[in-house]
Each structure stands twice: as structure tokens, then as C-alpha cells.
Amino acid sequence: MKYVLRKLGFYAIALWAALTLNFFLPRIMPGNPVDQLISKLAQKGQVTPATRHAIELMLGSDSSVPMWRQYLNYFGNIFRGDLGVSVTYFPNSVTSVIGSTLPWTVGLVGISTILAFLIGTLLGTLAGWKRGSWIDNLIPVTTLLQSIPYFWLALILLYFFGLKNPIFPLFGGYDVWSVEPGWNWAFIGSVIKYGTLPAITIVLSSVGGWMLGMRNMMVATLSEDYILTAEAKGLSRGKIMVSYAARNAILPSISGFAISLGFVVAGSIVAESVFSYPGIGFALLTAVQNNDYALMQGIFMIITVSVLGANLFMDLIYGFIDPRTRAQG
Known part of the structure; x- marks a missing residue:
């Protein structure tokens, strides 16, 4: 119990520090989200000072409010689930943008990460057990x-299997022309078809690291x-x-897998941009291009919480797999 409480206390402090850093970073970056939104509105007519002040209040960037008050309001808004308004997707809120893009990334990158880990760990186990075999080679x-630049691998697969041999679609998350989103087989099948090539790209680019790490630990x-x-004792080779062998060799890989799971929420920005996949990584790229600080701040917060949560979960699991860590922690 003390081990669990110590871990919870450590991650609570780490979460507070990360959220505090997330509060100050957009405020020290060049540019102003208020000016970005006003420039869009100015194309439709004159923007009055009253309108500007209203936009500052809406985006939480009112310069007349002291910094400490903004800091307290920031945490209060987080607990209420109010992350502000997105400039890029105005007038949609940051919460709604994240809510609409996060499931796409979790489905694509999450499944791909799990598959890469399972395939790489299995192949690495066999390669370490049978050194010099074809699996080891x-x-x-x-x-x-894995050494090929990520976007090059994505473009190569897209060229051969999307353009030259149109087996998979070139871009998008589903067939927007003939399929209605919902829990129906037509939509699910379309999502699987559109997500297969990005998933293959992610698996091919990451399975080598899991395989090499597990193989070396097995040796x-x-x-x-x-x-x-x-x-x-005469135990069977399989046992x-x-x-x-594998039970002890996999422990370092589990720690790496925890970090990978946490970064699933961050998405694969390059893959999602190449395939124009409607995930949170593509939304983050769009937010950076448009200086959408509220959306960037919201996505960074979700990434931070997911990484810390995944590491906390795996730390607790690790403690049960290897009791020695509880004594040391």
C-alpha cells in the first residue's frame, strides 16, 4: 500500500508541474491567438475594441487579469472541462475538437502500437532463443x-499500394461520399480499409526496435x-x-511499452499528415500552423495526462511482476 501511495504522490506532483509548464509555455511564445482570430473576423467587417475585449475573455487571454488569477482560472477551467475555444476550428471548443479527433488516433495508433509490440516481442524472443536462425537474420x-525516415516509408507505401496499385485509399479516415458515420458495418469496414495502410506504416517502422531490444535481453x-x-532440473525447453527467459527479459520492454502507450494520444503526426488522417496528430499540426495556442495547450495537456497515466499503470503492474521493485520503491 505504501508503494502505491508513493507512486500516486510522485505522479500527482509530476502532473501539477506539467500542467503549470503547459500554462506558461503559450504565454511566452511569440504571437497572439486573439490577433489571429481578429484577423479572420476583420475580413468580414471592422472589429471594435469591445469585440476584441470579448474575444480576449473568450480565449482566456485578458491582459487586464493578473497572472496569478489567470493561473487559478486555468486550473479551475481544467477541472470543469473547459479548455477554451479553438481559433482554427472557431467557433468550436477545444474539448469538442479533441473529442472528435482523439478516437481516430487511439484506434489507429493504439492498435498499431500494440501489434508492433506483440510482433516485435515474439520475434525477438524467438531470435534470442534461436540465435543464427532465419528469424535472427x-x-x-x-x-x-526503422532507419528509413518515417515520411519516406509512408510515401513509398502510399505510392505503391495507393497510387500505382490502388488497393488502399490515398487519404482520409473513411469514405465520406458514400458512408454515413455510425455503428454500422459499412462505416466500420470503411474505417478499417482507410486505416490499414497507415497502420502498416506504423508497425513496419517500429517493430524493429521491439524485436532488437527483446532479442538482446533474451541473449x-x-x-x-x-x-x-x-x-x-530437466525442464522442457518451451517452459x-x-x-x-522471456518473463525476465520482457521487463525492460514493458517499461518502453508504457511510454509508447502514453504517446498513443499524441498520435503519429507524420503518418496522419501524409495520409490526411483525421486524428489528433493532424489537429496538432494544424494548430501549430495556425498559432492556435488554446488547441495546442489542450492537446499537450491530454498527452501529458495520458503519458503519466500509462507510466503510473505500468509502474504498478511492474511492481507485481517483479516484487523487488516494491522493496526498492
């Missing part, structure tokens, strides 16, 4: 795919004394590989 190939673990003891 796959590592240079997967490492080569190191197989030289431990308890592996020799298990072999001397030694799974229960003794």
Missing part, C-alpha cells in the same frame, strides 16, 4: 525499415545461472523459454 531488415538472460539450473 530478420533483424537487419527490420532495423533498415543476456540466457546466460544467467537460473537458466542453467532450470536446464539441470524455460517462456517462464524463465
Whole structure:
């Protein structure tokens, strides 16, 4: 129980520090979201000082309010779920923009990350167990795919499987012309079809790291004394590989997997931009291009919470997998 409370206290402080940093960063960056929105409204007519003041209040950028008051209002708005108004998607709120883009990213990047971890861990286990085999010789190939710039790999796949051989769509999240969004098979099938090529890109570019890391840990673990003891007891090779070698070798990969899961919310900005996929990564890129500080701030906050939450969850799981960490923590 003390171990859990210590972890909760540590992550609570880390969350407060991250949210505080998230508050100050947009305020020290060049540019002004109020001016961005006014420039859009000015095209439709004259913007009065009263209108400007109203926009400042709406965006939470009222210069007449002291900084400490803005800081308290910022946390109060977070607890109420009010993250402000997006300049890019005006008059939509930041909460609604995140709510509409987050499921796309979680579905695409989340599933792709899990698949890459499972495939890479399994192949790495077999490669470390059977060194010199054909599986072990796959590592240079997967490492080569990982070393290719992400956008180049996406463009290559898009060229061959979207343009030259139109197996998959070139862009978008679903067929907007013939499918109505909803829980129906037509929409689900369209989403799967449009998300397959981006998912393949993510898996191919990341599976090599999981495979190489697991393979090296398996090689190191197989030289431990308890592996020799298990072999001397006459245990089956399958039991030694799974229960003794892989169980201990996978511990570092679990920590890396926790970080990867946390960054699922951040999305794969490059993949989503290349495929014009309507995820939160594409929304973040659009927000940066339009100096939409409210939307950037909201997305950064969601990313921070997801990363800390994933790490807290895996820390607790890690403590049960390896009891030694509870004694040390």
C-alpha cells in the first residue's frame, strides 16, 4: 500500500508541474491567438475594441487579469472541462475538437502500437532463443525499415499500394461520399480499409526496435545461472523459454511499452499528415500552423495526462511482476 501511495504522490506532483509548464509555455511564445482570430473576423467587417475585449475573455487571454488569477482560472477551467475555444476550428471548443479527433488516433495508433509490440516481442524472443536462425537474420531488415525516415516509408507505401496499385485509399479516415458515420458495418469496414495502410506504416517502422531490444535481453538472460539450473532440473525447453527467459527479459520492454502507450494520444503526426488522417496528430499540426495556442495547450495537456497515466499503470503492474521493485520503491 505504501508503494502505491508513493507512486500516486510522485505522479500527482509530476502532473501539477506539467500542467503549470503547459500554462506558461503559450504565454511566452511569440504571437497572439486573439490577433489571429481578429484577423479572420476583420475580413468580414471592422472589429471594435469591445469585440476584441470579448474575444480576449473568450480565449482566456485578458491582459487586464493578473497572472496569478489567470493561473487559478486555468486550473479551475481544467477541472470543469473547459479548455477554451479553438481559433482554427472557431467557433468550436477545444474539448469538442479533441473529442472528435482523439478516437481516430487511439484506434489507429493504439492498435498499431500494440501489434508492433506483440510482433516485435515474439520475434525477438524467438531470435534470442534461436540465435543464427532465419528469424535472427530478420533483424537487419527490420532495423533498415526503422532507419528509413518515417515520411519516406509512408510515401513509398502510399505510392505503391495507393497510387500505382490502388488497393488502399490515398487519404482520409473513411469514405465520406458514400458512408454515413455510425455503428454500422459499412462505416466500420470503411474505417478499417482507410486505416490499414497507415497502420502498416506504423508497425513496419517500429517493430524493429521491439524485436532488437527483446532479442538482446533474451541473449543476456540466457546466460544467467537460473537458466542453467532450470536446464539441470530437466525442464522442457518451451517452459524455460517462456517462464524463465522471456518473463525476465520482457521487463525492460514493458517499461518502453508504457511510454509508447502514453504517446498513443499524441498520435503519429507524420503518418496522419501524409495520409490526411483525421486524428489528433493532424489537429496538432494544424494548430501549430495556425498559432492556435488554446488547441495546442489542450492537446499537450491530454498527452501529458495520458503519458503519466500509462507510466503510473505500468509502474504498478511492474511492481507485481517483479516484487523487488516494491522493496526498492
